[in-house]
Structures are given as structure tokens and as C-alpha cells.
Amino acid sequence: MKAFTPYLSHLEELLVASVCLPANKIRQQQVKAALDGQPSAELRKRVSLDRLRAAGAFFTGSRMAQRAVVAAGLPRLKTVARVFDPACGVGDLLVAFVNHLSCASDLESTLSHWSSRVIALDVHPEFVRATKLRLALAGVVRHPLVKPFQLRDFDLLFPSVAVGSSLVEERSYKEASHILVNPPFTLVHAPEECCWGEGKVNSAALFMDACAANAEVGTQLMAILPDVLRSGSRYEKWRKSFEQSVAIKKIEIMGRFDRHTDVDVFVVVGQVRKKPNDKRGIPWTPDKKTGGKRISDKFEVSVGAVVSYRDPHSGPWYPFVQARDLPSWQAVTQIAHNRRFEGKTVIPPFVVVRRTSRPEDRNRAVATLVRGKRHIAVENHLLVLRPKDKTLRTCEHLLKLLHEQRTNELLNRRIRCRHLTVSALGDLPWRDE
Incomplete structure (x- = not known):
């Protein structure tokens, strides 16, 4: 210096x-x-x-x-x-x-x-x-x-x-x-x-x-x-x-x-401390064990499986969902791109959320509902939420919850780094219709 x-x-x-x-x-x-x-x-x-x-x-x-x-x-x-x-x-x-x-x-x-x-x-x-x-x-x-x-x-x-x-x-x-x-x-x-x-x-x-x-x-x-x-x-x-x-x-x-x-x-x-122990002090993030249902109770939450720059273009052809192609807060049936992929795919209906997210964004968890009947490959810049009851209605309700200002406030208290995590989304409270 x-x-x-x-x-x-x-x-x-x-x-x-x-x-x-x-x-x-x-x-x-x-x-x-x-x-x-x-x-x-x-x-x-x-x-x-x-x-x-x-x-x-x-x-x-x-x-x-x-x-x-x-x-x-x-x-x-x-x-x-x-x-x-x-x-x-x-x-x-x-x-x-x-x-x-x-x-x-x-x-x-x-x-x-x-x-x-x-x-x-x-x-x-x-x-x-x-x-x-x-x-x-x-x-x-x-x-x-x-x-x-x-x-x-x-x-x-x-x-x-x-x-x-x-x-x-x-x-x-x-x-x-x-x-x-x-x-x-x-x-x-x-x-x-x-x-x-x-x-x-x-x-x-x-x-x-x-x-x-x-x-x-x-x-x-x-x-x-x-x-x-x-x-x-x-x-x-x-x-x-x-x-x-x-x-x-x-x-x-x-x-x-x-x-x-x-x-x-x-x-x-x-x-x-005097000696190592497992006694917890103040929690690092807001305590998720406050009772009530969580999104993870209704959805399987995971990261998209396709790493575009690394995964070979081999295997069966699938519709390929990428963050840059998706409209926000809408449902899509037609997927613009296809690619070969040998890994894990997802059967609609499901919701995807963009992983890249900032505290100052208007919405922290920007979501899209994916409809259809074909297996779909999803890139790893998206979080995938698959309804456990396999219904479109549950997915539609999730979009409404994610779009609420309360969701932004909860996520901003939970995580302020630039990528959302599986646990941050899964721990959000679920409210029935």
C-alpha cells in the first residue's frame, strides 16, 4: 500500500x-x-x-x-x-x-x-x-x-x-x-x-x-x-x-x-467461554421455531439442478427454465429453450424463485409459476418449490404470499446477503387461504 x-x-x-x-x-x-x-x-x-x-x-x-x-x-x-x-x-x-x-x-x-x-x-x-x-x-x-x-x-x-x-x-x-x-x-x-x-x-x-x-x-x-x-x-x-x-x-x-x-x-x-459447550446464546437469525406452518411444510424446496457452464449437453431433451427468460409473478406453460440433460428434472406444477436477491429490491423472492405436464430442467440460479399436494392451487397461493411486503420484511431480517437459500425460503411462515 x-x-x-x-x-x-x-x-x-x-x-x-x-x-x-x-x-x-x-x-x-x-x-x-x-x-x-x-x-x-x-x-x-x-x-x-x-x-x-x-x-x-x-x-x-x-x-x-x-x-x-x-x-x-x-x-x-x-x-x-x-x-x-x-x-x-x-x-x-x-x-x-x-x-x-x-x-x-x-x-x-x-x-x-x-x-x-x-x-x-x-x-x-x-x-x-x-x-x-x-x-x-x-x-x-x-x-x-x-x-x-x-x-x-x-x-x-x-x-x-x-x-x-x-x-x-x-x-x-x-x-x-x-x-x-x-x-x-x-x-x-x-x-x-x-x-x-x-x-x-x-x-x-x-x-x-x-x-x-x-x-x-x-x-x-x-x-x-x-x-x-x-x-x-x-x-x-x-x-x-x-x-x-x-x-x-x-x-x-x-x-x-x-x-x-x-x-x-x-x-x-x-x-x-471457560470451556466449549453447546448452550446457545442469542440466535444468529430470527428463531424459526415459533409455531405454525412453514413453506417447507407445504413444499419441497431445492436448488435447480442444471449448472449451465459445467453440465454436458447430453441425455434426453427437456424444456429448460432459466431465470432470464421468466416473467415475474406470472404463470408460464411454454418454455422458450430446450437442452439435453442427464440429471434431476421437475414435474409441474411448481414455483421457481430467483436466487439472486438484494435487501433493497422491491421484492426479495421474485417468483414464477411453471405449469404443464413435461419434465423440466431448471438452472441452478433458481430455487424450486414443489407442492407436496401436487396442486396448482397451492402454487398460486404461494405466489400471493411471496409477493406480500411481509415476506420482504421477514427475509430482510433473516438473510441480507445477495443469494437466497433453501432454508431462508423454507422457513417462511405459511398462511392458509
Whole structure:
């Protein structure tokens, strides 16, 4: 992240001027910008989007950080608490945290006090330096009438904020009473010892595993995580594994991470357990065991079997249902395309729902009723709902239920990642006509 270095020079000059020169409105506005989203904007200008994605370098932002700190209850911390950020980036979460700490009589004493309260690691030296400078600037905001003092060395600021990987360094975890983290969301290869997944997995889950494994018993933990960890079926095993070591105290949906990042996030708050156990804390998603019938009681729910780019064009010819060909909220009998397929087909009547779905969409579960008598091949971008009573009337009633605003609200509480799952649809409540 060498391209970020010129911006560090700006922060250094701003800090020196703030502690050595009389205050003025222009500099105060510059300090405010440096603490409120400017680092993220500067990074996007200087580093390509592909590289940012590869590094997982998307900063929390001041508003999201403040919401997360409040959700975690950090403003009520005792004075002896020490907070560790294992992936600090440019320090947004720590800046939000120190804004709730008390100040000493002068800036130098305040920075010394705050320094004893925060620990942080990041693999990028440029980000670590930005964190130190921004924490100092946060102190400047709290001390508008600064008595000049000599900044002997920027690196001496906040010595416990350092370059390193929290995935391999364990000591910092032992020194913290609280962990505050917004880890990278990049896909990485699961390590051999991973007990809950294989192939490519979200690195945020691995960060949380490291927190749970290395922190002392009783350590309080707050993390901003991608919604797929909360609601994705692929991470069900991870959730069960994580709960073995961490008692979940709070889950709060936060919405979209920022306007530049197409991912929804949530905050999880928990406490490291004394020993692994199966006792459940707060549920990750709204509890589905509330009584009453579910869609899964009336329908067999599955993913379409055809993977177009992978499955060979061999075997019998079938009508082929694709998401791009289907009208929304209508019934179809004539299918525009056919293809050869040797796998599982579906006999009408049935309902298909587009898997791709976003929280801001007008309808989360966009459906089409498929009629007819021939076996039909269905692509895997569609969820298939086959009525257990095999009747057209049940399918028609399902379309009405899926089209209701209540369904959108239920799904938005249940799952905010970009693909609907079999369980998310199947667990929706069923209401008879």
C-alpha cells in the first residue's frame, strides 16, 4: 500500500501544525475530515479496486464504527479495560472507542492515557502509521486549546499499535479485556486444520476463529462481519463451531457496509467461554421455531439442478427454465429453450424463485409459476418449490404470499446477503387461504 504514503505525509503535517500552531477553522475542518471518511476516499483514489479487494482493505468508516462501538456497549467500559483491534486498518474503530474515553489535563497526558488502553495490529505499515496519527488527531479534537509539546517521533505514539498479523501473533490477545474488529472479508483457501469448511472461505471467519482460540476466558468480543456468516447456509458449521467457544450476547443487523461496497454486515457481541459447550446464546437469525406452518411444510424446496457452464449437453431433451427468460409473478406453460440433460428434472406444477436477491429490491423472492405436464430442467440460479399436494392451487397461493411486503420484511431480517437459500425460503411462515 505504498500509494497511501503521500496521504500519511498530510496527516503528519496536520498533526504537527495542530500541536505547534494556534488553532484555526481551516485546520479544524481538515482534522475533522481526516477523522471522518477521508482515509477511505484517499485509498480508493490511489489504489485500484482489484487490489483493494484482494487485500480486503475497506475501512469501517466513522458512522459504522460509532454504531458498532455503541452496539457493543464500549462507552460504558471500566477504566481498566484494554481494547485490541486485530485488523485495525486506519483505526476507525479505535478512534470511535477513544472518543468515549476521558481526557487528562493536557494533550500529551491524554495520549499517554489512551495509549495504555488500546492495542492494535495490521499487516500494512502504512495503515498502522495512519492509525497512530488519527488517534493523536482525535486527541487534538478533545483539546482545542493545545499547549505546544514536542513530537519527538511519530512511531513513539501508541506503541501498542504495531505491524503484525493477528492470525499468527497471540500475545496481544492475552493482554486485552475486549476485542474490537472489522476483519477483511476476502475469500481465501481454508487451512488444513479448518473443521467447518474447505476450499475458498471468507477470511472474516478465520479471524474470528483466531480471536476465540487465543483470547483469555471472559474476554468481551465485538466484530463487524459480512452477513453471509450470519445467514449463509455454507457457514452453518462455522456458526456452531464458533458458539462452542464464544457465548453470543447480541446480534445487530447494520445494513450495507458503505455505498462503495456491495455487502451487508452485522455486529456480533459475545464473550469467550471457560470451556466449549453447546448452550446457545442469542440466535444468529430470527428463531424459526415459533409455531405454525412453514413453506417447507407445504413444499419441497431445492436448488435447480442444471449448472449451465459445467453440465454436458447430453441425455434426453427437456424444456429448460432459466431465470432470464421468466416473467415475474406470472404463470408460464411454454418454455422458450430446450437442452439435453442427464440429471434431476421437475414435474409441474411448481414455483421457481430467483436466487439472486438484494435487501433493497422491491421484492426479495421474485417468483414464477411453471405449469404443464413435461419434465423440466431448471438452472441452478433458481430455487424450486414443489407442492407436496401436487396442486396448482397451492402454487398460486404461494405466489400471493411471496409477493406480500411481509415476506420482504421477514427475509430482510433473516438473510441480507445477495443469494437466497433453501432454508431462508423454507422457513417462511405459511398462511392458509
